[in-house]
Amino acid sequence: MKNDLILRAARGEKTERTPVWLMRQAGRILPEYRAVRSSVSGFIELCTTPELAAEVTIQPVDLLGVDAAIIFSDILVIPEAMGLPYEMVEKRGPLFPETIKTAADIDKVRVANPVEDLAYVTDAIKIVKKELDGSVPLIGFAGAPFTIFCYMVEGSGSKTFSKAKKMLYTAPELAHKLLQKITDSTILYLKEQIKAGADMIQIFDSWAGILSPAQYSAFATPYIKQICDAINEVPVTVFAKGAFFARKELAALNCNTIGLDWNMDAKESREIIGWDRTLQGNLDPCALYGSAKDVEQATKEMLDQFGPHKHIANLGHGVYPDIDPEKVKVFIETVKEYSTELASKA
Numbered sequence: 001m002k003n004d005l006i007l008r009a010a011r012g013e014k015t016e017r018t019p020v021w022l023m024r025q026a027g028r029i030l031p032e033y034r035a036v037r038s039s040v041s042g043f044i045e046l047c048t049t050p051e052l053a054a055e056v057t058i059q060p061v062d063l064l065g066v067d068a069a070i071i072f073s074d075i076l077v078i079p080e081a082m083g084l085p086y087e088m089v090e091k092r093g094p095l096f097p098e099t100i101k102t103a104a105d106i107d108k109v110r111v112a113n114p115v116e117d118l119a120y121v122t123d124a125i126k127i128v129k130k131e132l133d134g135s136v137p138l139i140g141f142a143g144a145p146f147t148i149f150c151y152m153v154e155g156s157g158s159k160t161f162s163k164a165k166k167m168l169y170t171a172p173e174l175a176h177k178l179l180q181k182i183t184d185s186t187i188l189y190l191k192e193q194i195k196a197g198a199d200m201i202q203i204f205d206s207w208a209g210i211l212s213p214a215q216y217s218a219f220a221t222p223y224i225k226q227i228c229d230a231i232n233e234v235p236v237t238v239f240a241k242g243a244f245f246a247r248k249e250l251a252a253l254n255c256n257t258i259g260l261d262w263n264m265d266a267k268e269s270r271e272i273i274g275w276d277r278t279l280q281g282n283l284d285p286c287a288l289y290g291s292a293k294d295v296e297q298a299t300k301e302m303l304d305q306f307g308p309h310k311h312i313a314n315l316g317h318g319v320y321p322d323i324d325p326e327k328v329k330v331f332i333e334t335v336k337e338y339s340t341e342l343a344s345k346a
C-alpha cells in the first residue's frame with residue numbers, strides 16, 4: 001500500500017500527518033458523480049452495476065485527494081438481501097413498500113446470504129481494489145443494526161422514527177429478534193466485503209441519537225458489540241451519530257476507532273474514551289459553506305483540538321450535496337499541511 005496512513009492511524013500508530021476522508025464523499029458533491037448517475041435509471045442501478053459503483057468510488061480519490069476510498073453502496077442493501085426491498089425516491093430518499101409490523105413479518109425475513117444476494121457489492125470491491133492498485137485503502141461499511149431496524153420498521157426516513165421506537169416499548173422481544181437477524185446478516189456481509197478486499201470497516205449508527213442511554217445500552221450496543229467481536233481481520237470504526245451519552249460504552253467495544261459528530265467536543269471525548277482508541281471526525285459539515293479562509297481556520301481549530309496522533313480527520317456527518325467541491329479541497333489540503341506541521345512539532 002503506497003498510502004496506508006489511515007490504517008496506521010486506526011491501529012494507533014504515530015503518523016507523519018493526520019489522514020483525511022469524508023463520509024458521503026462518493027456522491028452528489030461531484031459533477032463527475034452526477035454525470036455517471038444521470039447515465040443510469042437511478043441510484044439502485046448505480047449501486048448494482050459493479051463497474052459504475054467502482055468508478056464513482058474512485059472519483060473522490062482522484063479528484064479530491066482523500067486518503068481512503070469508501071465503497072459506493074448503501075446501508076439499505078441489507079434489508080433488501082433479507083427480503084425487504086427498497087426504492088430510492090428522487091428528492092425524498094429511501095422507501096420500503098413493505099415494512100415490519102408483526103412477529104410473522106419478522107419470521108418472513110431471512111438472514112442475508114451475501115455470497116448470492118450481495119455479489120454486486122463484493123464484485124465492485126474487487127474492481128476498486130484492482131483499479132486503486134494499492135494507492136489508498138478501501139473502506140467497507142454497513143449500517144448498525146438499530147439504524148437498519150429503524151428503516152425496516154418505519155419504511156422511510158423520519159425525524160422521530162416513532163414507529164420503530166414504539167416497537168422497542170411495546171414489543172421488545174420482537175425488536176430483539178429482528179435486531180439479531182440484522183446482526184447475523186451484517187456479520188456475514190462484512191466478512192464477504194473483507195474477503196473481497198475491504199481494508200477497514202465502518203459501522204454507521206446514523207439514528208443512535210434518538211434513543212435514551214438505557215435504550216441504547218439495551219437495543220444498540222449489544223448488537224454492535226457482536227459485530228466488533230466478529231470482525232478481527234481489519235480495523236473497525238464505530239460511528240454512532242448523536243450518541244454522546246454512549247461514548248464510554250462505545251469505548252469498551254472491540255473496535256479501533258470511534259467516530260464523533262460535531263456536537264461532541266474532541267477534548268471531552270478523549271477524556272471519556274481514553275487513549276486506547278483512535279478518534280474520527282468531526283467538523284460540522286455546514287462549516288464548508290464558509291469562505292475558503294473560514295474553512296481553513298475551522299479545520300485548523302479542529303486539528304488543534306484532536307492533536308496530531310490517533311486522529312482520522314473527517315466531518316461530523318456526511319458532506320451535504322450542495323457543498324462546493326473547492327471547499328472540500330480546502331478542508332483536505334488544510335488537514336494535510338497543518339497536521340504535518342503539528343506532527344513535526346509533537
Ligand SMILES: Cc1c2[nH]c(c1CCC(=O)O)Cc1[nH]c(c(CCC(=O)O)c1C)Cc1[nH]c(c(CCC(=O)O)c1C)Cc1[nH]c(c(C)c1CCC(=O)O)C2
Nearest residue numbers: 023024025026027043070071072073074075093204206318
Ligand atoms: C442513513 C444512511 C443511508 N445510507 C447511508 C447512511 C449512513 C450514513 C449517514 O448517516 O448519512 C450510507 C451511505 N450511502 C451512500 C454511501 C456511499 C459511500 C460514501 O461516499 O460515503 C454511504 C456510506 C450513498 C448514497 N445513498 C444515497 C445517495 C443519494 C442517492 C442519489 O444519488 O440520488 C447516495 C450517494 C441515498 C440515501 N441513502 C440513505 C438515505 C437516507 C438516502 C437519501 C438521502 C441522501 O441522499 O443522503 C440511507
